[in-house]
Amino acid sequence: MSIIKVCYHGNCFDGVSSAAVFSRFYGEKINPGWEYVYQPMMHRAGALFDDDAFDGDENAIVDFKYSSSPKLTWWFDHHKSAFLTEEDEAHFKADRGGKKFLDAGYKSCTRFIADVAEREFGFDPTPIRELIHRANIIDGALYESAAQPVEMREDALKLALVIESDHDQAMIERIIRDLQVRSLTEVATSPWVVERIAPLYERHRNAIEIIRRNARVTGSVAFFDVAGEDMEGYSKFIPYYLFPEVTYSVSVSQSTFRSKISVGSNPWAPKPRTHDLAAICERFGGGGHAVVAAISLAPDELENARRIAAGIVDELAAGTPTSGRPV
Numbered sequence: 103m104s105i106i107k108v109c110y111h112g113n114c115f116d117g118v119s120s121a122a123v124f125s126r127f128y129g130e131k132i133n134p135g136w137e138y139v140y141q142p143m144m145h146r147a148g149a150l151f152d153d154d155a156f157d158g159d160e161n162a163i164v165d166f167k168y169s170s171s172p173k174l175t176w177w178f179d180h181h182k183s184a185f186l187t188e189e190d191e192a193h194f195k196a197d198r199g200g201k202k203f204l205d206a207g208y209k210s211c212t213r214f215i216a217d218v219a220e221r222e223f224g225f226d227p228t229p230i231r232e233l234i235h236r237a238n239i240i241d242g243a244l245y246e247s248a249a250q251p252v253e254m255r256e257d258a259l260k261l262a263l264v265i266e267s268d269h270d271q272a273m274i275e276r277i278i279r280d281l282q283v284r285s286l287t288e289v290a291t292s293p294w295v296v297e298r299i300a301p302l303y304e305r306h307r308n309a310i311e312i313i314r315r316n317a318r319v320t321g322s323v324a325f326f327d328v329a330g331e332d333m334e335g336y337s338k339f340i341p342y343y344l345f346p347e348v349t350y351s352v353s354v355s356q357s358t359f360r361s362k363i364s365v366g367s368n369p370w371a372p373k374p375r376t377h378d379l380a381a382i383c384e385r386f387g388g389g390g391h392a393v394v395a396a397i398s399l400a401p402d403e404l405e406n407a408r409r410i411a412a413g414i415v416d417e418l419a420a421g422t423p424t425s426g427r428p429v
């Protein structure tokens with residue numbers, strides 16, 4: 103049987119939803135009956151794609167950076183920093199295959215895929231509208247308040263918690279497959295999802311306390327260094343729940359595969375954002391969206407990460423936006 107390999111942004115609700123929507127579209131409109139193989143992609147220092155990532159008969163990347171590999175068949179992304187290099191960007195712009203798509207104006211890659219598939223390939227997204235709508239709210243941070251994602255009362259948000267912090271790849275794949283054929287609520291309330299929630303929710307409550315203890319506010323910036331704490335995949339809205347007056351948050355964290363600087367902006371801030379956070383992070387090899395971005399360094403580069411984070415805190419706290427050009 104032929105294989106469609108789907109590489110998606112791992113531990114991300116939009117990445118998982120994108121994989122589900124792409125798969126449903128692919129099975130209905132492109133190659134029915136092909137076998138799906140899924141691989142999560144994570145941002146890290148250096149090369150993002152291993153040679154063996156594109157080992158399907160066709161290969162797709164959704165909600166993640168571009169690759170100029172000749173083996174890549176499909177690509178959908180909505181990130182402002184979609185390319186690792188200028189060569190990759192030129193390669194994409196020269197492509198005339200009609201299967202690679204970028205639009206940084208979209209709040210979620212999930213909706214982007216659904217819209218392109220409907221417009222260009224006659225795909226009917228009606229049965230998965232709820233998923234598309236939810237992914238747009240979650241990835242676009244279109245919540246009423248910071249309390250909504252942090253207090254996590256809705257089933258879809260509990261499913262997002264599982265997707266963002268559980269590392270059981272077989273279970274995440276089951277979610278991707280189920281989201282193609284069952285309603286979001288049904289998937290979110292499946293016993294095999296529900297049983298994962300309690301320990302992750304406990305960890306989430308703990309993350310709130312760790313951030314409360316470690317954060318210091320400078321002007322309109324909340325900064326916290328949580329290297330050494332078990333904090334991978336913590337909710338990016340926690341700082342705005344704790345410090346609703348800030349405009350930005352900057353943090354340093356560390357895991358087995360990276361030291362990470364996260365830079366975000368408060369969607370409910372009394373003082374609006376004035377800086378392009380993707381441009382700031384691109385200066386240090388990172389990227390993302392204007393409203394939220396990150397830099398990944400090697401795991402042993404923690405001190406360097408701390409230095410970069412301190413510089414970004416100063417820049418954001420000073421208030422005047424600087425250019426996105428390298429300094």
Ligand SMILES: [Mn+2]
Binds near residue numbers: 165180211241
């Ligand atoms: Mn996304």
